[in-house]
Amino acid sequence: MTNIRDIAKMAGVSVTTVSRVLNHHPYVSEAKRAAVLEAIKKSHYHRNINAVHLSKGKTNLIGVAVPFLNHPYFGQLMEGIADEAITQNHQLVLFQTNYEPQRELEALKMLKYKQIDALIICSRAGSWEWIEEYQQYGTIVLCEDARKKPISCTFIHHYQCFQAALDFLHQKGHRKIGISIGRTSGTNSHQRLRAYRDFLKNINEPYRKDYVFDHCLVLEDGVDIIERISKMSEPPSALVITSDEVAAGALLQCQQKGISVPEQLAIIGFNNQPISYLMNLTTIDIPLSEMGRSLFRQACDGTRISQKEMSYTLVERSTV
Amino acid sequence: MTNIRDIAKMAGVSVTTVSRVLNHHPYVSEAKRAAVLEAIKKSHYHRNINAVHLSKGKTNLIGVAVPFLNHPYFGQLMEGIADEAITQNHQLVLFQTNYEPQRELEALKMLKYKQIDALIICSRAGSWEWIEEYQQYGTIVLCEDARKKPISCTFIHHYQCFQAALDFLHQKGHRKIGISIGRTSGTNSHQRLRAYRDFLKNINEPYRKDYVFDHCLVLEDGVDIIERISKMSEPPSALVITSDEVAAGALLQCQQKGISVPEQLAIIGFNNQPISYLMNLTTIDIPLSEMGRSLFRQACDGTRISQKEMSYTLVERSTV
Structure with a gap:
C-alpha cells in the first residue's frame, strides 16, 4: 500500500x-x-x-463498552446509541466486556491513546479508581446513577423504581416477595437490593436469601427460578424480575408446570419489551432507546458534565 | 489537549x-x-x-455493517464476531445500516480511507457494484453465498436449507404451505423464494402471493401473520417462518386465538434460539455464533479469499 x-x-x-x-x-x-x-x-x-x-486531534469515533450484545436490554440501549451516532455522523467502536474488567480497561486505554473521542460504559465492570484515572484523557459517560461524582451519566433511579414494584405487589396483598437481579456486584443491583431490604423492614418481613435469585439475565434463568420455587416448602407468592426476558421464561415455565399466574404466583417484569406485551406481562417501562440516545449526546458534548435521570412507568397487564 | x-x-x-x-x-x-x-x-x-x-498503515479496527442491533439473529451473529475480536485483540467499528444503502457506503468509505482494516457486511443493503469497487481498498467479507465472486464469505446454503424445511412438512402431509421471509430484496430471501417456487412446482401446487409474508423480523410480525391467516377462506396448513422470534409471536397468537398447533397449523422456525427451546418450537438450527467467528477470522486474514459453507440441522420439537 x-x-x-x-x-x-x-x-x-x-x-x-x-x-x-x-x-x-x-x-x-x-x-x-x-x-x-x-x-x-x-x-x-x-x-x-x-x-x-x-x-x-479528533477521530469521530465514540467507544461503547457493553457486557453482551446478544441480550434484549443491551440490544435496545445500543440501538438508541447507534441511532444517535448516525444522526451526529459518528461511528461507534464496540467493546464487548462480558463483565471482565480487563476488557473495560482496554477501552479506557483507547481513550487515553486518542483512538476514540469518548467512551460510553453501558454497565460498568471495572472500579471507580479507573474511571477517575482515565477521565483526564477524554470524556467518559456512564449508564448508572453517578450523581456523587463529577461525571456525565444517564440513569434510572433504581431504588425508587424497584420500590414502586414492591409497593404495588404489597398493595395487592403480597408479603412473601422474591426478587431476581442481574448481578449483585453492579451499582443498579446494589440499589435494588437496598430498596428490597428497606421494604422488608417496613413491612416487618425477614430477609430470606433463598428469595433472592442472582445472575438472572436470560430466558433459561426464568425457568430455573420457577424450578427452584416449586421445590420450596414456603414459596414466595410474588416475584419482581428485573428483565422481561427472564420473566417470560418464568411465565412459560409456570404454564408448563400448571402454576396459575397471578393466582398462585404474581410476576412483574422490567423494561416493557415486545415479549412482555405479547405475554401480557405486568412490567416496568424503562425508556432504553431514549437512554441510549442521551448517553451518546453526552459523549459527544464532552465540554460539560450532565447528569440525566430518566423516568419509569408501571405497565399493568395480567400477571399481578 | x-x-x-x-x-x-x-x-x-x-x-x-x-x-x-x-x-x-x-x-x-x-x-x-x-x-x-x-x-x-x-x-x-x-x-x-x-x-x-x-x-x-494498520488500525486493528475491523468494521461491521449490521442492519439492526436489537434483533436476536444479529445479536447472536455479532456476539460470535465480538468474541473472536477479543481473542485476536482487535476492536470493532459498528455501522448500523437499518438496510439503508447509504450507511453501508459510509462503511465502505471508511475502508477506503484506511480507518478500518477490513469490513464485515452481515446483511448487504448496497449493490454488488459497490462491493467490487471498494474491494481494491481493503478486505470485505460477506455473510451470504457469494461463491460466484472472488470474495470471502461465510454462508448457509439457504436454498437447500429452506427446501429441507419444506420437504419435512410435505412428508408430514402438508401441501398448503405458507412462508415468511425477512425482506424479498436480500440474497438469502431470494434463494429461499427460489426453493419455495421449485418446491411448489414439484408437488404441483400453485404459487399464491397471499401465502408469502414479507418483511417479517420481529415478534409482532408473527402475530400479524396469524391475524392475516385467520381471515383467509383457504388458509395454509403449515408455515415455514425464517426467524424463531417471528415464529414465537405466531405461536403465542395461535394460543390466544385457540388455534391448535400443530393440528390446525404446523410451524417451523429458524435459528434454534433460546425462545424456540422454551416454546417447544420445531426449528432449523443455524450456528450463528460460529458463523460470526468465521466472518471475523476471514476479515483478519485479508491475504487470501476463503468461502465457508456452514451446516444446518432440523430440530424436531412439537410444532409440526
Missing part, C-alpha cells in the same frame, strides 16, 4: 510537504504542490484519514 | 523530529531527542496512537 512516505519519495519532497498539500496548507511552493499531486495521481494514493485525525 | 505540534513548539524542533523520537527513528541528534522527551514530560503528552496507525 502506498503511504505518505512513498509519495514524499516519489515527489522528491519531505513528508511534511506532502501533509501540507493534503491539508491545503498555504506555505507550499507551486512546484512542490504539483510534484506531490502528480505522485499521488501516479500511485493512486488515497488519503489516509488517520492523518487527518492526527492533525485534528 | 497537547498535540504533536505543541510538543514540537515547546522543544524548538520540527513536527517530523517529534514523530521520529516517538517512533524511535535513529536519525535524531541526542540534544533534540532530549528536548522532545523533556517537552513530552512537561506536557503529559500521551502518544496519539493514530500516529502509530498512520505509520504502520
Whole structure:
C-alpha cells in the first residue's frame, strides 16, 4: 500500500510537504504542490484519514463498552446509541466486556491513546479508581446513577423504581416477595437490593436469601427460578424480575408446570419489551432507546458534565 | 489537549523530529531527542496512537455493517464476531445500516480511507457494484453465498436449507404451505423464494402471493401473520417462518386465538434460539455464533479469499 512516505519519495519532497498539500496548507511552493499531486495521481494514493485525525486531534469515533450484545436490554440501549451516532455522523467502536474488567480497561486505554473521542460504559465492570484515572484523557459517560461524582451519566433511579414494584405487589396483598437481579456486584443491583431490604423492614418481613435469585439475565434463568420455587416448602407468592426476558421464561415455565399466574404466583417484569406485551406481562417501562440516545449526546458534548435521570412507568397487564 | 505540534513548539524542533523520537527513528541528534522527551514530560503528552496507525498503515479496527442491533439473529451473529475480536485483540467499528444503502457506503468509505482494516457486511443493503469497487481498498467479507465472486464469505446454503424445511412438512402431509421471509430484496430471501417456487412446482401446487409474508423480523410480525391467516377462506396448513422470534409471536397468537398447533397449523422456525427451546418450537438450527467467528477470522486474514459453507440441522420439537 502506498503511504505518505512513498509519495514524499516519489515527489522528491519531505513528508511534511506532502501533509501540507493534503491539508491545503498555504506555505507550499507551486512546484512542490504539483510534484506531490502528480505522485499521488501516479500511485493512486488515497488519503489516509488517520492523518487527518492526527492533525485534528479528533477521530469521530465514540467507544461503547457493553457486557453482551446478544441480550434484549443491551440490544435496545445500543440501538438508541447507534441511532444517535448516525444522526451526529459518528461511528461507534464496540467493546464487548462480558463483565471482565480487563476488557473495560482496554477501552479506557483507547481513550487515553486518542483512538476514540469518548467512551460510553453501558454497565460498568471495572472500579471507580479507573474511571477517575482515565477521565483526564477524554470524556467518559456512564449508564448508572453517578450523581456523587463529577461525571456525565444517564440513569434510572433504581431504588425508587424497584420500590414502586414492591409497593404495588404489597398493595395487592403480597408479603412473601422474591426478587431476581442481574448481578449483585453492579451499582443498579446494589440499589435494588437496598430498596428490597428497606421494604422488608417496613413491612416487618425477614430477609430470606433463598428469595433472592442472582445472575438472572436470560430466558433459561426464568425457568430455573420457577424450578427452584416449586421445590420450596414456603414459596414466595410474588416475584419482581428485573428483565422481561427472564420473566417470560418464568411465565412459560409456570404454564408448563400448571402454576396459575397471578393466582398462585404474581410476576412483574422490567423494561416493557415486545415479549412482555405479547405475554401480557405486568412490567416496568424503562425508556432504553431514549437512554441510549442521551448517553451518546453526552459523549459527544464532552465540554460539560450532565447528569440525566430518566423516568419509569408501571405497565399493568395480567400477571399481578 | 497537547498535540504533536505543541510538543514540537515547546522543544524548538520540527513536527517530523517529534514523530521520529516517538517512533524511535535513529536519525535524531541526542540534544533534540532530549528536548522532545523533556517537552513530552512537561506536557503529559500521551502518544496519539493514530500516529502509530498512520505509520504502520494498520488500525486493528475491523468494521461491521449490521442492519439492526436489537434483533436476536444479529445479536447472536455479532456476539460470535465480538468474541473472536477479543481473542485476536482487535476492536470493532459498528455501522448500523437499518438496510439503508447509504450507511453501508459510509462503511465502505471508511475502508477506503484506511480507518478500518477490513469490513464485515452481515446483511448487504448496497449493490454488488459497490462491493467490487471498494474491494481494491481493503478486505470485505460477506455473510451470504457469494461463491460466484472472488470474495470471502461465510454462508448457509439457504436454498437447500429452506427446501429441507419444506420437504419435512410435505412428508408430514402438508401441501398448503405458507412462508415468511425477512425482506424479498436480500440474497438469502431470494434463494429461499427460489426453493419455495421449485418446491411448489414439484408437488404441483400453485404459487399464491397471499401465502408469502414479507418483511417479517420481529415478534409482532408473527402475530400479524396469524391475524392475516385467520381471515383467509383457504388458509395454509403449515408455515415455514425464517426467524424463531417471528415464529414465537405466531405461536403465542395461535394460543390466544385457540388455534391448535400443530393440528390446525404446523410451524417451523429458524435459528434454534433460546425462545424456540422454551416454546417447544420445531426449528432449523443455524450456528450463528460460529458463523460470526468465521466472518471475523476471514476479515483478519485479508491475504487470501476463503468461502465457508456452514451446516444446518432440523430440530424436531412439537410444532409440526
